[in-house]
Amino acid sequence: MALLKSWISPPPTAFVMLSGDFFMSVDATTAANRETMGFQTEVKQLLHLMIHSLYSNREIFLRELISNASDACDKLRFEALHNGSLFESDPDLKIRVAYDKAARTLTISDNGVGMSRDEVITNLGTIAKSGTREFFSRLSGDQQKDAHLIGQFGVGFYSSFIVADRVTVLTRRAGEQASQGVRWESEGAGEFSIEMVDRPERGTEITLHLREDQDDLLSGWKLRAIIRKYSDHIVQPIVMHKESWDEEKKEQVATTEDETVNKASALWTRAKNDIAEDEYKEFYKHVGHDFDDPLAWVHARVEGRQEYTQLLYVPGRAPFDLWDRNARHGIKLYVRRVFIMDDAEQLLPNYLRFVRGVVDSADLPLNVSREILQESKDIEAIRNGCTKKILGLLEDMANSEEAEGKEKYAKFWGEFGRALKEGVGQDFANKARIAGLLRFASTHADTPEESVSLADYVARMKEGQDKIYYVAADSFNAAKNSPHLEIFRKKGIEVLLLSDRVDEWVVGNLTDFEGKALASVAKGDLDLGSLSDEAEKQEQESAVGEFKELVDKIKASLADRVKEVRVTHRLTDSPACLVADEHDMSANLARLLKAAGQQAPDMKPILEINPRHPVVLRLRYEDGKFDDWASVLFDQALLAEGGQLDDPATFVRRINDLMLAMTQGKA
Numbered sequence: 001m002a003l004l005k006s007w008i009s010p011p012p013t014a015f016v017m018l019s020g021d022f023f024m025s026v027d028a029t030t031a032a033n034r035e036t037m038g039f040q041t042e043v044k045q046l047l048h049l050m051i052h053s054l055y056s057n058r059e060i061f062l063r064e065l066i067s068n069a070s071d072a073c074d075k076l077r078f079e080a081l082h083n084g085s086l087f088e089s090d091p092d093l094k095i096r097v098a099y100d101k102a103a104r105t106l107t108i109s110d111n112g113v114g115m116s117r118d119e120v121i122t123n124l125g126t127i128a129k130s131g132t133r134e135f136f137s138r139l140s141g142d143q144q145k146d147a148h149l150i151g152q153f154g155v156g157f158y159s160s161f162i163v164a165d166r167v168t169v170l171t172r173r174a175g176e177q178a179s180q181g182v183r184w185e186s187e188g189a190g191e192f193s194i195e196m197v198d199r200p201e202r203g204t205e206i207t208l209h210l211r212e213d214q215d216d217l218l219s220g221w222k223l224r225a226i227i228r229k230y231s232d233h234i235v236q237p238i239v240m241h242k243e244s245w246d247e248e249k250k251e252q253v254a255t256t257e258d259e260t261v262n263k264a265s266a267l268w269t270r271a272k273n274d275i276a277e278d279e280y281k282e283f284y285k286h287v288g289h290d291f292d293d294p295l296a297w298v299h300a301r302v303e304g305r306q307e308y309t310q311l312l313y314v315p316g317r318a319p320f321d322l323w324d325r326n327a328r329h330g331i332k333l334y335v336r337r338v339f340i341m342d343d344a345e346q347l348l349p350n351y352l353r354f355v356r357g358v359v360d361s362a363d364l365p366l367n368v369s370r371e372i373l374q375e376s377k378d379i380e381a382i383r384n385g386c387t388k389k390i391l392g393l394l395e396d397m398a399n400s401e402e403a404e405g406k407e408k409y410a411k412f413w414g415e416f417g418r419a420l421k422e423g424v425g426q427d428f429a430n431k432a433r434i435a436g437l438l439r440f441a442s443t444h445a446d447t448p449e450e451s452v453s454l455a456d457y458v459a460r461m462k463e464g465q466d467k468i469y470y471v472a473a474d475s476f477n478a479a480k481n482s483p484h485l486e487i488f489r490k491k492g493i494e495v496l497l498l499s500d501r502v503d504e505w506v507v508g509n510l511t512d513f514e515g516k517a518l519a520s521v522a523k524g525d526l527d528l529g530s531l532s533d534e535a536e537k538q539e540q541e542s543a544v545g546e547f548k549e550l551v552d553k554i555k556a557s558l559a560d561r562v563k564e565v566r567v568t569h570r571l572t573d574s575p576a577c578l579v580a581d582e583h584d585m586s587a588n589l590a591r592l593l594k595a596a597g598q599q600a601p602d603m604k605p606i607l608e609i610n611p612r613h614p615v616v617l618r619l620r621y622e623d624g625k626f627d628d629w630a631s632v633l634f635d636q637a638l639l640a641e642g643g644q645l646d647d648p649a650t651f652v653r654r655i656n657d658l659m660l661a662m663t664q665g666k667a
């Protein structure tokens with residue numbers, strides 16, 4: 001778990017400012033090089049919550065510490081590719097778990113990359129993930145008790161404090177002198193101490209001084225069971241001292257012989273049939289830094305021009321920073337089982353940034369860097385392969401005949417649908433497949449739930465209907481109650497109700513689905529083609545002639561506020577509505593752009609009037625207040641589609657005048 005940037009509090013006896021972020025106190029009562037640093041308020045709060053909300057899952061601390069130790073070994077192996085001396089004649093990477101009944105401690109150590117003093121302060125003293133603090137401060141009291149929400153942070157190192165009331169970390173970075181050892185200690189309350197110590201061994205040793213009620217953890221049997229349950233998949237051997245039964249003491253006692261407790265093989269290299277579901281799930285928690293199970297995964301070996309193995313997971317819930325541009329994302333890249341990098345975002349397109357997992361390539365050079373990844377043709381092939389696999393996995397869920405699959409897809413859509421929608425504009429090659437995965441709300445159910453696929457829509461299309469109709473507004477209710485829908489509702493033609501910001505982007509990039517054009521109900525000259533019968537068409541034509549004079553008069557009155565005024569075929573109940581010209585930007589999109597501080601062209605709408613509405617009929621005979629009537633007609637049409645009035649006060653005055661005139665029998 002990465003912690004918040006911290007500074008000292010309360011002010012110490014003496015303090016120095018470090019790199020703008022930390023205040024450090026030198027505790028005069030202890031050794032000269034020992035410093036005490038205070039956690040920031042949020043860190044204290046987080047620790048407190050973690051201890052309480054995760055208590056019932058307390059065993060996970062071991063998984064988290066072993067997971068970190070494994071990552072540290074991976075990092076060392078990677079760094080040693082360029083500098084073999086980092087192994088310091090100890091190339092066998094491993095993780096050790098030990099316990100001391102008398103001292104009531106557990107120790108988890110690794111001979112991985114270790115940490116320098118600065119790294120200890122940053123890694124065990126700040127929350128590096130951007131947005132964490134904001135996310136955290138937004139949690140309500142009840143949410144703070146929710147283990148799954150707290151677990152979203154990636155509980156990491158600080159989960160040690162669930163079972164320990166004091167944690168000591170001894171570490172030295174690989175390649176440094178023995179004198180560069182660091183000792184970090186904290187009781188997980190307000191502060192931690194840090195000092196330089198001699199440490200001949202490289203790597204990290206974490207000692208947990210157990211809380212009063214945690215003595216059951218001081219058992220070889222118990223620790224082995226936890227390791228096998230959560231950490232069997234860890235690549236490095238996790239060793240413990242072998243134990244044997246001591247007849248005299250009547251208990252298990254540790255011998256000096258080591259034994260490996262886990263399988264210690266790279267899970268993704270094993271055959272699918274040999275991997276249990278739980279092993280896949282636990283591995284996900286390690287690579288995904290997640291507390292919860294994944295929703296689904298795909299594991300495949302690709303052979304041919306490119307040889308690689310992929311084990312990719314769709315998480316069960318969206319991380320809180322899914323929408324944060326600076327958030328870490330991407331998958332772990334290995335080359336022939338050697339860890340190369342975390343968060344290799346080039347291995348998947350941005351709209352699939354929520355996917356976690358591993359790609360292990362047999363072909364890439366071991367010295368591959370992020371820069372090389374950006375230009376590599378091999379990476380492009382892997383990226384295309386991974387994208388297709390994930391889309392296939394999603395299709396399997398979406399098309400599943402079983403309720404469980406459907407439910408999973410609905411869950412996926414709720415968590416990641418908005419990210420997937422971005423793919424319509426980002427991934428031209430897979431646009432049709434992504435379109436098949438989209439889900440929308442529609443007038444079919446008239447609820448905000450996004451559950452209608454384009455295929456469902458097409459299957460329900462009316463005879464003679466050749467377009468997929470949608471309305472886009474800035475809220476579900478604005479879309480659902482849009483006057484533009486009136487004729488569609490009357491004729492029973494389904495319309496997709498779009499109210500997500502990204503929906504405008506989707507329809508801007510998706511012109512058709514299976515040969516059926518997507519058409520806005522609020523744009524262009526509505527032509528329902530064979531969906532209108534002859535009598536309706538004749539009625540429309542005669543209305544156009546009959547109302548020509550009124551239309552011209554309104555146009556003259558509204559002058560440059562409108563591009564055109566015409567008789568509508570869309571409305572049954574409302575007197576008027578605004579529509580955008582066929583090739584103009586929709587009013588909703590223009591509003592979204594403006595709200596985002598971007599430039600939007602100043603387009604004039606078309607006002608359509610309903611020749612059957614009493615207000616419009618009444619207007620034909622209005623004289624004195626015609627301009628007020630015309631303006632109110634325009635303004636209410638703008639309000640009905642979610643627009644904002646340029647001059648609300650004048651609108652209110654006009655309404656009041658008209659109401660008064662009516663009560664006085666003048667209007």
Ligand SMILES: Nc1ncnc2c1ncn2[C@@H]1O[C@H](COP(=O)(O)OP(=O)(O)OP(=O)(O)O)[C@@H](O)[C@H]1O
Nearest residue numbers: 001002068069072114123153154155156157204289
């Ligand atoms: N055994 C270790 N050896 C070397 N570095 C470590 C070790 N344990 C932790 N670290 C460093 O401390 C950092 C913070 O660890 P922490 O467990 O809090 O978070 P994390 O593993 O980065 O992510 P998450 O919070 O999602 O688990 C790690 O990223 C790593 O750099």
